[in-house]
Amino acid sequence: xxxxxxxxxxxxxxxxxxxxxxxxxxxxxxxxxxxxxxxxxxxxxxxxxxxxxxxxxxxxxxxxxxxxxxxxxxxxxxxxxxxxxxxxxxxxxxxxxxxxxxxxxxxxxxxxxxxxxxxxxxxxxxxxxxxxxxxxxxxxxxxxxxxxxxxxxxxxxxxxxx
Amino acid sequence: xxxxxxxxxxxxxxxxxxxxxxxxxxxxxxxxxxxxxxxxxxxxxxxxxxxxxxxxxxxxxxxxxxxxxxxxxxxxxxxxxxxxxxxxxxxxxxxxxxxxxxxxxxxxxxxxxxxxxxxxxxxxxxxxxxxxxxxxxxxxxxxxxxxxxxxxxxxxxxxxxxxxxxxxxxxxxxxxxxxxxxxxxxxxxxxxxxxxxxxxxxxxxxxxxxxxxxxxxxxxxxxxxxxxxxxxxxxxxxxxxxxxxxxxxxxxxxxxxxxxxxxxxxxxxxxxxxxxxxxxxxxxxxxxxxxxxxxxxxxxxxxxxxxxxxxxxxxxxxxxxxxxxxxxxxxxxxxxxxxxxxxxxxxxxxxxxxxxxxxxxxxxxxxxxxxxxxxxxxxxxxxxxxxxxxxxxxxxxxxxxxxx
Numbered sequence: 001x002x003x004x005x006x007x008x009x010x011x012x013x014x015x016x017x018x019x020x021x022x023x024x025x026x027x028x029x030x031x032x033x034x035x036x037x038x039x040x041x042x043x044x045x046x047x048x049x050x051x052x053x054x055x056x057x058x059x060x061x062x063x064x065x066x067x068x069x070x071x072x073x074x075x076x077x078x079x080x081x082x083x084x085x086x087x088x089x090x091x092x093x094x095x096x097x098x099x100x101x102x103x104x105x106x107x108x109x110x111x112x113x114x115x116x117x118x119x120x121x122x123x124x125x126x127x128x129x130x131x132x133x134x135x136x137x138x139x140x141x142x143x144x145x146x147x148x149x150x151x152x153x154x155x156x157x158x159x160x161x162x
Numbered sequence: 163x164x165x166x167x168x169x170x171x172x173x174x175x176x177x178x179x180x181x182x183x184x185x186x187x188x189x190x191x192x193x194x195x196x197x198x199x200x201x202x203x204x205x206x207x208x209x210x211x212x213x214x215x216x217x218x219x220x221x222x223x224x225x226x227x228x229x230x231x232x233x234x235x236x237x238x239x240x241x242x243x244x245x246x247x248x249x250x251x252x253x254x255x256x257x258x259x260x261x262x263x264x265x266x267x268x269x270x271x272x273x274x275x276x277x278x279x280x281x282x283x284x285x286x287x288x289x290x291x292x293x294x295x296x297x298x299x300x301x302x303x304x305x306x307x308x309x310x311x312x313x314x315x316x317x318x319x320x321x322x323x324x325x326x327x328x329x330x331x332x333x334x335x336x337x338x339x340x341x342x343x344x345x346x347x348x349x350x351x352x353x354x355x356x357x358x359x360x361x362x363x364x365x366x367x368x369x370x371x372x373x374x375x376x377x378x379x380x381x382x383x384x385x386x387x388x389x390x391x392x393x394x395x396x397x398x399x400x401x402x403x404x405x406x407x408x409x410x411x412x413x414x415x416x417x418x419x420x421x422x423x424x425x426x427x428x429x430x431x432x433x434x435x436x437x438x439x440x441x442x443x444x445x446x447x448x449x450x451x452x453x454x455x456x457x458x459x460x461x462x463x464x465x466x467x468x469x470x471x472x473x474x475x476x477x478x479x480x481x482x483x484x485x486x487x488x489x490x491x492x493x494x495x496x497x498x499x500x501x502x503x504x505x506x507x508x509x510x511x512x513x514x515x516x517x518x519x520x521x522x523x524x525x526x527x528x529x530x531x532x533x534x535x536x537x538x539x540x541x542x543x544x545x546x547x548x549x550x551x552x553x554x555x556x557x558x559x560x561x562x563x564x565x566x
Binding site: 002003004007008011015022025026027029030080108109110112117120121124125127128131132133135136138139140141142143144145147 | 369370371372373374375376378379382427428430431432434435437438439441442445446450451477478481482484485488489492495503543547548
């Protein structure tokens with residue numbers, strides 16, 4: 001059974017990582033006085049996304065539903081989160097590599113091209129979807145029924161066995 | 163115990179070597195041949211005198227099995243003593259042993275080795291606790307290994323001193339270990355004790371994880387409500403400033419560039435921050451993850467669904483102006499290879515779409531805020547966040563989608 005304090009702590013860590021991600025997405029363009037600063041911010045952002053994905057997977061593994069073998073239930077319910085998270089991680093790394101490659105020698109220059117602009121839009125849109133789906137999943141994983149035996153789980157188990 | 167009931171158990175002691183002679187090399191466990199022999203020797207059991215029985219008793223320690231048996235029984239006895247039933251059966255046996263003591267006084271009690279008393283106890287316990295096991299095994303939490311079930315094969319060496327086979331009646335008291343001491347307790351109350359212990363041990367937290375999740379959701383919704391208003395106000399302020407600086411009919415665009423260039427990028431970043439929070443909040447309200455619910459909201463022109471659409475459109479439009487905002491931010495600086503970013507006469511061409519897009523963003527954001535603030539309590543996610551039954555039935559969901 002998931003303890004409330006543990007869940008609160010995990011939720012806090014997840015939200016802190018999300019807030020950092022939102023902060024970097026919003027203000028990284030302002031913090032480009034030195035390319036190293038932006039590079040560090042981007043690296044930490046990508047690691048934060050990766051950490052968030054790992055944390056949500058660990059929370060999946062911790063559920064009783066997962067431990068009894070009903071992995072498909074969790075995957076079916078939270079597949080949107082997993083897909084969006086992986087997509088966002090890929091878009092973020094691509095955008096960061098491209099931008100840092102262009103701005104490494106002159107950080108305060110105009111580097112925008114149509115391709116970079118398109119990637120920027122997709123990365124920021126995916127970020128918003130990632131925030132929404134991730135926050136929703138983190139909250140849904142607080143459901144106590146996911147961590148204990150219940151009539152719902154038994155019915156789901158029998159339904160899948162059929 | 164009647165003497166007739168004892169006789170089938172006494173005889174195998176008198177004929178220990180028989181199984182090995184009949185079945186040399188047979189790997190059947192020792193107890194089985196002995197049982198057969200006891201049945202086969204039923205006819206001669208009356209002919210064996212008590213003295214001979216005592217003889218056989220004295221010979222038994224020479225055989226390997228009886229040497230191991232007392233140790234094994236002692237182990238069993240230790241296990242059995244851990245159960246409350248053993249205590250009651252022991253008390254009960256003290257009264258039931260009376261015929262046995264009389265029997266022993268007839269000539270066997272003085273020569274009895276003390277070791278024989280030790281193995282005898284578990285056997286009696288096994289017999290007497292059996293009716294009680296079936297009733298109370300579950301409530302006492304006794305492991306299955308501790309319950310002796312093979313009563314059909316009494317141990318022949320101990321048959322002489324076996325207790326009478328009277329059906330034992332469970333006494334009203336059992337001894338339960340509490341606070342490292344065994345205390346007497348009524349059986350009727352025993353079933354209530356685990357519940358009390360459970361209630362005591364499982365201290366229900368004031369907040370469950372579900373409550374935490376719900377409170378976080380409500381907190382974010384409240385914060386989102388503020389963000390909607392701040393974003394609408396900021397967008398309107400931003401477009402007013404732009405139009406004021408651009409002058410009438412956008413006649414003073416150069417003034418706009420000079421005055422606004424320091425504000426352009428911070429405003430763009432702040433706009434993205436507020437738009438992201440507002441969009442997530444609007445998605446939360448319309449429950450976008452549930453496609454059927456979100457689609458129904460859009461079809462019925464639900465305020466939350468409309469606000470979500472407006473915020474998403476404003477976000478796309480705002481992001482599409484990132485390049486222009488950076489160009490405004492870099493006004494007056496040299497571009498790559500020394501070329502200037504703002505060629506003379508290009509201001510109108512670049513800035514007019516940017517101003518129009520900003521105006522549209524402000525309108526969209528303001529309209530979305532009106533929709534959401536008209537019904538600030540509307541939230542489709544909170545009610546269905548923990549609705550596992552409906553969500554986790556893919557077949558039912560697919561059917562509903564097909565019907566739709």
